Amino acid sequence: MNKNFVLYAAILIFGLAAPFLFPAFKVQLSILCVLIVLATTWNIQGGEMGYNSFGNILFYGLGMYLCASVQVGMFFPLAEWTESGGEKTFVHTPTQFFQGMAVGLVVAAVVPTIVAGLIGYSILGLRGHYFAICTLGLGVAAGEISGGIEIIGAGQGFTTPPFPNVGSLEARGEFFYFLSFFTLVLTFIAVRSIYSTRFKLILNAIRDNEDKAEAMGIETMKYKIIGWMISAFFCGLAGGIMGGLVGYIDSTDVAFDGREMGVFMVLMAILGGKGTLWGPIIGATIFHIFKEGFWTFFLGWQYVALGVLIVVIVIYFPEGIMGWLREKYPERFGEVVDEKDRKAQVELK
Amino acid sequence: MDFLVFQYPMITLQACLDGILLGVLFALIAYGMALQWGVMNIINIAQGDLVILGGYIAYFMYLYGIHPAWGVIVAPVIMYFVGIAIYKLVINKVVDRDLFISILATFGISILFMQLMNFAFGADVVLANSGYGTTMLFDNNVVLPNSKIFSAFISIVFAVCLVIYMKKSKLGRAIRATAQNARAAKILGVDTEKVYAATFGINAALCGVAGALISITFTIHPYMGLPYTIRSFMIVIVAGLGNLPGVAMSGMGLGVFEEFADYILGTEFRIGSVFLLLVLILVYRRFKLSRKREYLK
Numbered sequence: 001m002n003k004n005f006v007l008y009a010a011i012l013i014f015g016l017a018a019p020f021l022f023p024a025f026k027v028q029l030s031i032l033c034v035l036i037v038l039a040t041t042w043n044i045q046g047g048e049m050g051y052n053s054f055g056n057i058l059f060y061g062l063g064m065y066l067c068a069s070v071q072v073g074m075f076f077p078l079a080e081w082t083e084s085g086g087e088k089t090f091v092h093t094p095t096q097f098f099q100g101m102a103v104g105l106v107v108a109a110v111v112p113t114i115v116a117g118l119i120g121y122s123i124l125g126l127r128g129h130y131f132a133i134c135t136l137g138l139g140v141a142a143g144e145i146s147g148g149i150e151i152i153g154a155g156q157g158f159t160t161p162p163f164p165n166v167g168s169l170e171a172r173g174e175f176f177y178f179l180s181f182f183t184l185v186l187t188f189i190a191v192r193s194i195y196s197t198r199f200k201l202i203l204n205a206i207r208d209n210e211d212k213a214e215a216m217g218i219e220t221m222k223y224k225i226i227g228w229m230i231s232a233f234f235c236g237l238a239g240g241i242m243g244g245l246v247g248y249i250d251s252t253d254v255a256f257d258g259r260e261m262g263v264f265m266v267l268m269a270i271l272g273g274k275g276t277l278w279g280p281i282i283g284a285t286i287f288h289i290f291k292e293g294f295w296t297f298f299l300g301w302q303y304v305a306l307g308v309l310i311v312v313i314v315i316y317f318p319e320g321i322m323g324w325l326r327e328k329y330p331e332r333f334g335e336v337v338d339e340k341d342r343k344a345q346v347e348l349k
Numbered sequence: 350m351d352f353l354v355f356q357y358p359m360i361t362l363q364a365c366l367d368g369i370l371l372g373v374l375f376a377l378i379a380y381g382m383a384l385q386w387g388v389m390n391i392i393n394i395a396q397g398d399l400v401i402l403g404g405y406i407a408y409f410m411y412l413y414g415i416h417p418a419w420g421v422i423v424a425p426v427i428m429y430f431v432g433i434a435i436y437k438l439v440i441n442k443v444v445d446r447d448l449f450i451s452i453l454a455t456f457g458i459s460i461l462f463m464q465l466m467n468f469a470f471g472a473d474v475v476l477a478n479s480g481y482g483t484t485m486l487f488d489n490n491v492v493l494p495n496s497k498i499f500s501a502f503i504s505i506v507f508a509v510c511l512v513i514y515m516k517k518s519k520l521g522r523a524i525r526a527t528a529q530n531a532r533a534a535k536i537l538g539v540d541t542e543k544v545y546a547a548t549f550g551i552n553a554a555l556c557g558v559a560g561a562l563i564s565i566t567f568t569i570h571p572y573m574g575l576p577y578t579i580r581s582f583m584i585v586i587v588a589g590l591g592n593l594p595g596v597a598m599s600g601m602g603l604g605v606f607e608e609f610a611d612y613i614l615g616t617e618f619r620i621g622s623v624f625l626l627l628v629l630i631l632v633y634r635r636f637k638l639s640r641k642r643e644y645l646k
Contacts, residue, residue, distance in 0.1 A: 052449045123628075125635040129392055129448040130645045133582055137627040140575065144621030259463075263456060270453075300468075307461025314454045315442045 012185070019177045026173035030245055032288045033180035034238045037187045038261070039268035039280035041234040044191065045227045046266065047274035048200060050207030051124065053228075055135025056235050057262035058142050059116060061255035063108035063236030064243035065152055068160040070107045071100035071244075079151050082158055094164040101244065108240030109233050116232035120225035127210070136258065143256030157250040160243050176245045183241060187234050188281075194230070195277055203227055207275075263310065264291075271313055273322025282321055359490040364608040366493060372604025373501040374559055374566075376597045377508055378577055379584035381555035387590045388528040388548045389444050391451035395435075396581055397574030398462035399553050403428050403560025404569035405470050408477045411564075417477035420561035421503055425554035432553025436546045444545060459574060466571040476568045500562035507558050511551070512593065524548055528591075576620050583627045586634070586645075 019026045038060065045051045072081050076090040092100065119138075126134050152158050163172040194200060202223045205213040214220050239255070249255050256262075264287070272283020294305045317324070326333050382396055393399075406427055407420025439458060443451045481495035515521035526534040527544045535541050563569060584603060588595030603626075610622040631645070638644055 052452075122632040122635065125639055125644065126631055127644050127646075129452055130586075130631060132449055132452055133392070133579075134628055134631045137579060137624040137631075140579075141621050141624035141628065144624065145618065148615070148617040148621065259460065263460070266453065301464075303460055303464035304468075307457045307459075307464065310457030310460065311439055311454050314450055314457065315439065318446075318450060 015181050015185075018181075019174055023170070023173075026170075026177050027245065028288075028292065030173075030177045030180040031242075032285065033177075033184040034242050034245075035264065035268060035288055036281050036284040037180075037184055037234055037238045038265040039272070039284040040187055040191055041231045041238075042265040043269045043274060043276075043280045044194070044203070044231050045224075046269055047276070047279075048195075048203040048207065049224060049227050051127075051224065051228075052132045052266070053135045053231075054132055054258060054262050054266065055123075055138045056231055056265060057139040057256055057258050058135075059112035059232040059235035060239035060242070060261060061139075061142060061146070061251075061257075062112045062115065063239030064249055064255045065146065065158070066111055066236070067101070067104035067108035067240030068158060068243050068249055069152060070104035071097070071161055074100050074103060082150075082152060092161045092164055094166050097161060097164045100161065105237060105240045109237040112232040112236035112239075113229045116229045117225055120228050121221065124221065124224045124228060136262075139256055139258040139262055143252040143258065146256065147251035152249075157248055157254075160247050160249060162247065176241065180238075180241050180245070183234075183237055190230075190234075192277060199223065199226075204275075267310060267313060270318065270320055273320030273324075273326075276320075276322040279320055279322040286321075359487065360612070362487070363491045364612055365605055366491065367497070368605030368608035369601045370493070370497040370501045370604070371607065372601030373504045373597070374562055374600075375577075375580050375584060375603055376600025377504040377555060377559045379581035379588075379596050379600055380508060380511070380593070381552035381559075382578075382581040383585045383588075383590055383596060384524075384555075385548055385552045386585060388524055389440070389545050390448065391440065391444060392448060392455070392582065393552070394452060394455040394578055395459040395462060395574070396552075396556060397577030397579075398459050398466070399428060399432070399556035399574075400560040400563065400577045401569050401571060401574045402431065402462060402466060403557030404564035405466060405560075406557065407561035407564045408470075408475055408569065411477035417479055417561070417565050418499070420477070420564070421558055424557035424561040426557075428557030428560075429550040429554040432550040433546050435553070436549040440549055441542070441545065459578075463571055463574060470571065472571060474568045474570045475564075477564045479565045494566065496566045500566045503562060504559065507555070508597075511555070520544070520547055576623060579624060579627055583623075583630060587630060 018029055022029070038056070042053070042056055046053060069078060071092075072078055072090075075092065075096050081090060123131070123134060123138070146152065163175070202213070202218055202220075205216070205218060206220050206224060210220055243249055243255075246254055268284040268287045269280045270283070271287055272281065273279030290309070291302075291306075294302045298305055319327070378396065378400060382393065385391060385393060403420075403424040406424040407417045410420050410423065411417040435458060439454055440451075443454050479496045479499070481499060484493045484495055484498065485491070486493065515524065523534070523539045523544050524547065526537070526539055527541050527548075531541055534544075560569070580603060584596055584599045587599040587602075603623075606626065607619060607623060611619050614622060634645055
């Protein structure tokens with residue numbers, strides 16, 4: 001407990017000081033925070049519940065569009081904004097911008113949660129690969145359909161309100177960094193407290209054997225839906241922040257980007273280790289560093305590298321970093337290992 | 350929303366015929382998917398990208414002055430070896446693992462292929478012009494390009510040949526035995542590793558044929574692969590594994606659905622409606638099965 005407290009305090013202080021220590025990397029650090037949020041919340045139903053979803057991108061994209069639409073729609077006509085590239089004709093004052101952002105983020109978090117609750121009963125009745133393919137279809141369908149809706153910019157995209165002039169050039173980066181870092185801390189606290197309750201054990205029971213869990217008297221459907229709603233809440237929030245950070249929303253390339261972000265969140269969780277608290281965080285950090293390296297040094301070849309990376313990770317590290325550490329040092333994870341067992345293990349290998 | 354399509358019988362007929370000719374192609378791709386799903390128990394997300402790669406082979410023959418219809422012969426031969434290579438490098442490591450692992454691994458292959466094709470062939474929408482002309486029916490009210498009729502005919506020929514091959518040949522019997530029970534087949538002397546490789550190769554070859562035909566009749570683009578994967582997945586889950594007439598029928602049904610969706614909702618919602626249909630079919634089956642306290646397996 002004491003050791004953990006020191007660790008958390010150190011990370012918190014580092015996180016708060018980071019934008020001043022590395023002022024050039026503020027945007028990258030904000031994206032890293034969003035990625036960690038996505039990976040951690042994917043892990044709730046992907047790792048703990050065993051429902052591997054490609055469709056969390058749906059909530060992410062929904063949150064992105066909702067946050068920006070609310071932020072614009074509260075003060076200006078939305079249709080005119082998207083039609084004329086509104087950022088030139090309409091200008092948010094700082095108060096309007098922050099008010100809009102606050103309301104927008106609330107909407108961006110709440111509506112996807114409700115959507116997850118509504119579609120959860122139908123979708124979560126599917127299992128295994130049917131669930132995976134169904135959610136993949138859901139994410140792509142959302143992208144294709146939102147690309148045909150005129151009021152949110154259709155195929156040409158939607159420019160989110162530019163950051164107002166508040167006097168300092170650094171303000172935009174700092175605002176979005178602290179916003180995403182705050183979301184990250186919120187997510188971590190929420191997920192950590194969830195993982196120490198009975199709820200997590202129920203999710204694990206569903207993962208290990210759903211029929212048996214049902215036979216033991218657990219209302220599995222209820223808990224599955226709640227688990228998915230928690231994921232959706234944080235995915236929507238992350239999407240709303242990312243929309244403001246990127247400044248431009250396109251239906252298939254930014255918001256419902258199943259080919260990039262939708263796979264990234266799965267990959268990050270698997271790389272770090274599914275079903276652990278720290279796995280997705282470590283995975284997201286390593287993945288982001290790798291990705292930026294690729295994007296910078298192999299410009300143009302990044303998707304080739306990404307494809308190879310997915311195949312290699314999935315085939316050779318399906319347990320992830322945490323899984324590998326757990327196998328190597330079981331004592332660190334609170335498992336008691338008999339000396340005889342270990343010798344037998346070594347001999348077997 | 351535009352329901353004009355139902356008010357003029359000729360337009361309805363046109364949409365139906367277009368849909369059926371298109372659906373035959375989908376059924377051919379879905380047949381390959383059903384084959385590998387049944388035999389190896391993997392779902393190949395890269396299926397659509399293999400189709401597009403086959404299409405580019407025919408397109409390149411067209412660019413170098415050879416008639417693209419010869420692509421129907423050349424593409425499957427090349428694609429067979431591409432399929433074997435993919436099997437040896439990736440698929441054989443995920444065959445007996447969790448299905449989600451195979452989905453993710455083939456997703457990686459899909460991204461890889463998409464981008465490599467983008468580099469090699471450019472991001473333009475292309476088609477190979479076969480110069481076949483059109484057929485007019487019913488006082489010139491229904492227009493059918495001959496290339497579509499040609500492609501449907503060739504797909505049926507290939508499908509029939511493959512069915513006969515699977516029934517009669519030694520390899521076909523080995524594949525069917527492995528699909529029924531891989532372990533028993535192994536005990537009885539079937540080299541399952543070879544059977545798996547051949548199955549994946551045949552699947553890739555089928556994709557190659559379908560791709561060559563698509564490049565003649567429609568257009569191809571490096572990023573257009575995923576819809577073909579989803580279509581074939583949908584056809585297989587509607588028809589069930591190993592139900593060939595079902596695959597053919599639901600393929601044509603999907604083709605007709607798409608043509609009508611195109612007329613009614615507009616072309617920009619065409620792909621979206623396909624993906625939405627997949628979700629609706631899965632949800633429908635889930636509710637139907639949950640009355641019997643079962644789930645899709």
